[in-house]
Amino acid sequence: MTTATSETAVTDADRYLKEIAPHLAALSAEERAELLDDLAQHLREIAAEPGPPLAERLGSPATYAAELLASAGVEPGGPPRRPLSIRATSMARRARGSAVGHEMVRLWPVLRPAWWVARAYLAVSLVAATEHTGGYRETPLPRLAGNHVLGLLAVLVAIPVSVRLGQRNLSRPGRLAVNAGNVVLVIYALSLLGRGGPGPTDAKLFSLPAAPAGRECLLNGSGQPITNLYAYDADGRLLDPVLLFDQNGQPVDNLCQGFDERGRRLSTDVRQDVNGALVPNAFPQHQSTVSPVEGGGLRPGIAGPDATVPVKPPAVVVPRLAPTTVPPPG
Amino acid sequence: MDTTQLLKGVLDLAVLAVVRDEDGYGYDIVRRLRVAGLDDVGDASVYGTLRRLYQAGALKSYVVASEEGPHRKYYGATPAGRDLYETWVKKWRGFAEAMDVLIDVPERETA
Numbered sequence: 001m002t003t004a005t006s007e008t009a010v011t012d013a014d015r016y017l018k019e020i021a022p023h024l025a026a027l028s029a030e031e032r033a034e035l036l037d038d039l040a041q042h043l044r045e046i047a048a049e050p051g052p053p054l055a056e057r058l059g060s061p062a063t064y065a066a067e068l069l070a071s072a073g074v075e076p077g078g079p080p081r082r083p084l085s086i087r088a089t090s091m092a093r094r095a096r097g098s099a100v101g102h103e104m105v106r107l108w109p110v111l112r113p114a115w116w117v118a119r120a121y122l123a124v125s126l127v128a129a130t131e132h133t134g135g136y137r138e139t140p141l142p143r144l145a146g147n148h149v150l151g152l153l154a155v156l157v158a159i160p161v162s163v164r165l166g167q168r169n170l171s172r173p174g175r176l177a178v179n180a181g182n183v184v185l186v187i188y189a190l191s192l193l194g195r196g197g198p199g200p201t202d203a204k205l206f207s208l209p210a211a212p213a214g215r216e217c218l219l220n221g222s223g224q225p226i227t228n229l230y231a232y233d234a235d236g237r238l239l240d241p242v243l244l245f246d247q248n249g250q251p252v253d254n255l256c257q258g259f260d261e262r263g264r265r266l267s268t269d270v271r272q273d274v275n276g277a278l279v280p281n282a283f284p285q286h287q288s289t290v291s292p293v294e295g296g297g298l299r300p301g302i303a304g305p306d307a308t309v310p311v312k313p314p315a316v317v318v319p320r321l322a323p324t325t326v327p328p329p330g
Numbered sequence: 331m332d333t334t335q336l337l338k339g340v341l342d343l344a345v346l347a348v349v350r351d352e353d354g355y356g357y358d359i360v361r362r363l364r365v366a367g368l369d370d371v372g373d374a375s376v377y378g379t380l381r382r383l384y385q386a387g388a389l390k391s392y393v394v395a396s397e398e399g400p401h402r403k404y405y406g407a408t409p410a411g412r413d414l415y416e417t418w419v420k421k422w423r424g425f426a427e428a429m430d431v432l433i434d435v436p437e438r439e440t441a
Contacts, residue, residue: 009399035381041393041403042377046357048399057373064374071341071378172417 009047016054016061017043023065027074035072116166120158122185124151125192146261217256225256227266228311229283236318241271241282251281258311260289266311287311333370341379343422344368346388346407346415353406355394356380380405388414 017040024032043054051057058064104111121142128142128151144150165178218226229252231242244252258266266289271282288308337344348354348362356377363371383389388411393401407415 038381038403039377041400042356044400045355045402046373049357059372064372067372067374068378071338071375071382073378073382 010044012054013040013043013047016047016058016064019055019061020065020068023062024069026069031074039068112166113163116163117159118189119182119185120162121155122189123162123181124154124158126185126188127154129188217254218252219256225258227256227258228285228287229255230313230316231283232316232318234318234321238284238313240284243279244281244283251279252283253280255285258287260311267308284313333368334372334375337368337371337375340422341371341375342383343415343418344371345376345379345383346411346418349389349405350407350412350415353404355402355404358402359405383411386414387411 017036020039021032021036024035027035046057047054055061124144125142128144141148142151142155144154170178220226229244231239231244233239246252258268260266266287269286269288271279271286273279288310344363344366345359348359348366354362356373359380360371360373360376363376380389384391384405388408389405390408391403391405393403395401
C-alpha cells in the first residue's frame with residue numbers, strides 16, 4: 001500500500017478522468033462538462049487517500065462511467081430516468097436557481113406560517129364564493145350565508161386548523177390531500193388576482209357595472225359606481241320624478257348598472273314620455289331585484305326569490321339649507 | 331444473489347442514512363457505508379447517488395480546503411433530504427417486514 005502524494009494523486013485522478021470522459025458522450029456538452037469538472041475533484045479526493053492507483057481501486061473507466069450514469073439518473077443514450085419525487089424536487093431546485101426562487105427558498109421558513117394563515121382565509125373565501133354571496137366587494141371579508149360575522153368566525157376557526165395541518169407530520173394520503181387542497185387554493189388565489197379580489201365566481205355577473213355601451217358610468221368621489229339618483233327638496237321631501245341634465249344640456253343617462261347584495265343585476269323601469277319614448281334621465285329610476293331567470297347571467301341551479309322586490313330609496317339626512325343669497329341664473 | 335442489484339434500490343436511503351447526522355465527503359461516505367457492512371458498494375454508484383440527491387435538493391454541499399491534499403467536497407442532508415429519508419425509512423421497513431414474512435413462512439412450515 002502506498003500513500004499518494006498530492007501531485008501523484010492529481011496525475012492519477014486526471015489520467016483516470018480522461019479515460020472516463022469518452023464514456024460520457026451520451027450527455028449534453030454542458031452536462032458532461034459540469035459532471036467532469038465535479039468528478040475531477042472527487043477523483044482527486046480518492047486518489048489522495050492511501051491505496052493503490054485509481055484504476056485498481058475503482059475498476060475500469062468504462063464500468064465506472066456506466067455505474068455513475070446509472071446511479072446519477074442518466075442512462076447513456078436515453079433521457080434521465082428518475083423517480084417522480086426526485087424529478088419534482090429537481091424542478092424545485094431549478095426554480096431555486098432563479099433570483100426570486102432563491103429568495104423564496106431563503107424566506108420559506110418564515111413564509112410558511114403566513115401561507116397557513118392565507119390558505120385558511122382563501123378556503124373560507126372560496127366557500128363563500130361558491131355560496132354565491134357577495135356582489136360588490138365592500139370588504140375583503142368573506143360572507144357566509146350573507147353574513148360577514150359568520151365569515152370572520154369561519155376564518156378565525158380555519159386559521160388554527162390550517163396551522164395545525166401545516167405543523168403536523170401527515171401520512172402520505174393526508175399529505176396528498178393537503179397538497180391537492182393547496183393547489184386548488186393557489187389557483188383560486190391567482191384567479192382572484194386576475195379578477196381584482198374575492199367575490200362570486202360568475203364573471204358575467206360580477207364584472208364591473210356596465211355603463212351604456214361605449215361610455216364610462218358615473219362614479220362618486222370614492223370611486224363607487226352611482227346606480228341611481230335621488231333628489232330632495234329643501235324640506236327633505238323626495239322628488240319623483242326629476243329630469244336631470246348636465247352643464248351642456250345633455251340628459252344624465254350614464255348611470256352604472258346596479259346589483260343587489262347577492263350580486264344580481266337590478267331591473268330598471270325606464271320612464272317614458274307622453275309619446276312612449278324612453279326618458280333615461282328621469283330619476284329616481286324605479287329599480288327592483290329580480291328572479292334569477294329574468295336577471296340573466298345567473299348560474300343555473302342557484303335559487304333566488306321569484307317575486308321582484310322594489311329597491312327602496314336610501315336613508316338620507318337632508319341638511320337644512322342656508323337662505324340663497326345669489327339670485328338664480330336666467 | 332448479486333448484492334449490487336439489491337444495493338441499487340436502497341442506495342439513496344443508505345447514503346442519506348450515513349450523512350443525516352454527520353456531513354461527509356465522497357470517499358468518506360463510501361468508507362462509512364462499507365464499515366456499516368455494505369462491502370460491495372462502488373464509488374461510482376455512491377458518487378452518482380450523491381450528485382442526484384444534491385440535484386434533487388436532498389443534499390447540500392460545500393468545499394473544505396485542505397493543506398495536505400485536495401479540497402474536499404462535503405455533503406450533508408437538507409431538511410428536504412431528512413423528509414425524504416423518513417419517507418424511505420417507512421417504505422423500507424414495510425418492504426423488509428414483507429420480505430421477512432415471505433422468507434420466514436417456509437422455515438416455519440418446515441420447522
